[in-house]
Amino acid sequence: DTAVSQTPKYLVTQMGNDKSIKCEQNLGHDTMYWYKQDSKKFLKIMFSYNNKELIINETVPNRFSPKSPDKAHLNLHINSLELGDSAVYFCASSQASRTDTQYFGPGTRLTVL
Amino acid sequence: AQTVTQSQPEMSVQEAETVTLSCTYDTSESNYYLFWYKQPPSRQMILVIRQEAYKQQNATENRFSVNFQKAAKSFSLKISDSQLGDTAMYFCAFSSNTGNQFYFGTGTSLTVIP
Numbered sequence A: 001d002t003a004v005s006q007t008p009k010y011l012v013t014q015m016g017n018d019k020s021i022k023c024e025q026n027l028g029h030d031t032m033y034w035y036k037q038d039s040k041k042f043l044k045i046m047f048s049y050n051n052k053e054l055i056i057n058e059t060v061p062n063r064f065s066p067k068s069p070d071k072a073h074l075n076l077h078i079n080s081l082e083l084g085d086s087a088v089y090f091c092a093s094s095q096a097s098r099t100d101t102q103y104f105g106p107g108t109r110l111t112v113l
Numbered sequence B: 001a002q003t004v005t006q007s008q009p010e011m012s013v014q015e016a017e018t019v020t021l022s023c024t025y026d027t028s029e030s031n032y033y034l035f036w037y038k039q040p041p042s043r044q045m046i047l048v049i050r051q052e053a054y055k056q057q058n059a060t061e062n063r064f065s066v067n068f069q070k071a072a073k074s075f076s077l078k079i080s081d082s083q084l085g086d087t088a089m090y091f092c093a094f095s096s097n098t099g100n101q102f103y104f105g106t107g108t109s110l111t112v113i114p
Helices: none
Strands: A006-009 A010-013 A017-026 A031-037 A043-049 A054-057 A064-066 A075-078 A087-094 A110-113 B004-005 B010-014 B019-021 B024-026 B032-040 B045-053 B066-067 B075-078 B088-095 B102-104 B108-113
Touching: A006 A087, A010 A017, A010 B010, A017 A031, A017 A087, A043 A064, A043 B102, B004 B088, B004 B102, B010 B019, B019 B108, B024 B075, B032 B066, B032 B075, B045 B066, B045 B075, B075 B088
Parallel strands: A010 A110, B010 B108
Antiparallel strands: A006 A017, A017 A075, A031 A043, A031 A087, A043 A054, A064 A075, A087 A110, B004 B024, B019 B075, B032 B045, B032 B088, B066 B075, B088 B102, B088 B108
């Protein structure tokens, strides 16, 4: 069984569109994350979320919003997509906090045309 | 703010040899956690090793070990008996309980040569 799964693996879309990436973890973890990896492989945390708090990296545009229907899911919604949003987006989860080992999904490669 | 620096963008090593990847970090906190993650060409990020700063003993995981020098704020990864499957990007990362962030370094691309 896949521990952290993301769908879709690839997403190609036009500028200005709205899209979502889904993430599910079956590890029973309390905290989930979204990361962006740019073309230079640089990884940056976008959000961390558990049932108590959402922590947003202040550099993330408000066009990006996480939505968590339950503890096992953290979806990423992106409005009005821009060319600079093209990247690989990783979902991850950990037992409780950021200091615990994080388990990553396979990534979603988003291409904005 | 915390920062993580990996000064070696690319490295290569002969199969079966040993290689050390360097990582330095900057923090004013006394208790924190350090990680090495591996990202092979498949893109999947996998934890290699985790070190708690208050533990003096260096973490080891089979062929992987770290040299943690807290005073120097250095956290290098040693890979012994390198295998072809070790070819990957390696990321050093920092986190603490008091901070709200999880910081990755810029990565080191390691190639194991047959």
